Amino acid sequence: MKKIAILGSTGSIGTQTLDVISKKEDLEVVGISAGSNIEMLEAQIRRFHPLLAAVGDEKKAQELKIKVADTNCRVVGGMDGLLELAQMEESDILVTAIVGMIGIRPTIAGIEAGKDIALANKETLVTAGHLIIPLAKKCKVRILPVDSEHSAIFQALNGEESRRIHKLLVTASGGPFRGKKREELENVQVEDALKHPNWSMGQKITIDSATLVNKGLEVMEAKWLFGVPVEQIQVVVQPQSVIHSMVEFEDGAVMAQLGTADMRLPIQYALYGGERRFLDGERLDFAALKSITFEEPDMKTFRGLPLAIKASKIGGSMPTVFNAANEKAVGMFLKKQIRFLDIYSIIEETMQTHTVIERPDVETITELEQDVYRQIGGRW
């Protein structure tokens, strides 16, 4: 029996993880968590009977404690609660389905406690990859990618050594505004940006897909996961999201992973440590599909990608600044406080004013995040 704890069980990845677990007799959920959605957390406690539930919001944690007093589930709150969930003795694997940089400390705590990590939270590797990858090696835990592109690369590699990689080809849908030019993006609304052409996901990543920031974050995530420099990572627009990513090896062979736009496959593959099991989902129908097409990303219009590549090449604390500025800007866009294109201006201005710190530790990264938030709050 594989015992699973989930950071962010109420979100898009979290609920799909529970769906996968519910269909397998050898998977069991022992811990779940949310930021504030205690209604859904209560329903999950009653359905899955975990031992522990953590709620980011302390007040909501107290409310949940009263609601589930008749169950055997212990409720904990705040960052300490998330850390407790990440390290809980009863789990074998921690799924990081939480959104944003708040995932860094619990992920590190999970690794230190010897848990394998099924990693969905890309912001963690983008900002703290230089700490997380060596720590995972030291603690002998596996980082199993959940993000569809990275799972595709992991599957395409099939155990092959990373020194045999010539290049990684990370595919992108292009988002809801693919083909549009800058002038056409000036007045796009939140509702338009939330209409992803292929995937149903949480709000933050859906906006990141529209700006191509998501692809930038994924390039950085791939660099850390597979030890490949960004210069050897190419982004290819594949509008149907059928090819989830590819690896070109040193002999010129290209291996790809194809599938429907269903995150339950990469989630299940990670939960089983890179082994295949039956999955009762929709299958690709090539006759109906007819064609799979490719384009180059429009880096002039969708500046999220080149800005991310620049941040990654500068390195040190710059990816943290890129990521924190984006998190703040996306939050403001979702609240309709800024326009779509302002997201790029905010990221670029914040990067321009930053003096790079080499190899920032966790405290520096989290302080920097707050500094960036304050700086943007004061200016916009």
Ligand SMILES: NC(=O)C1=CN([C@@H]2O[C@H](COP(=O)(O)OP(=O)(O)OC[C@H]3O[C@@H](n4cnc5c(N)ncnc54)[C@H](OP(=O)(O)O)[C@@H]3O)[C@@H](O)[C@H]2O)C=CC1
């Ligand atoms: N959705 C997808 O298909 C994919 C997502 N990812 C990555 O996975 C991560 C999760 O994405 P997604 O599932 O879409 O996001 P969602 O917004 O759907 O879910 C986020 C989860 O994090 C919890 N959370 C948010 N803030 C806090 C907080 N302050 N403290 C504790 N918990 C918190 C939420 O709780 P609550 O419900 O209470 O707010 C929720 O459970 C992201 O990093 C994303 O980039 C990667 C590939 C694909």
Ligand SMILES: CC(=O)[C@@H](O)[C@H](O)COP(=O)(O)O
């Ligand atoms: C499902 C998943 O992994 C997302 O990251 C997805 O790839 C987003 O699509 P884009 O290619 O539009 O960013």
Ligand SMILES: [Mn+2]
């Ligand atoms: Mn992805």
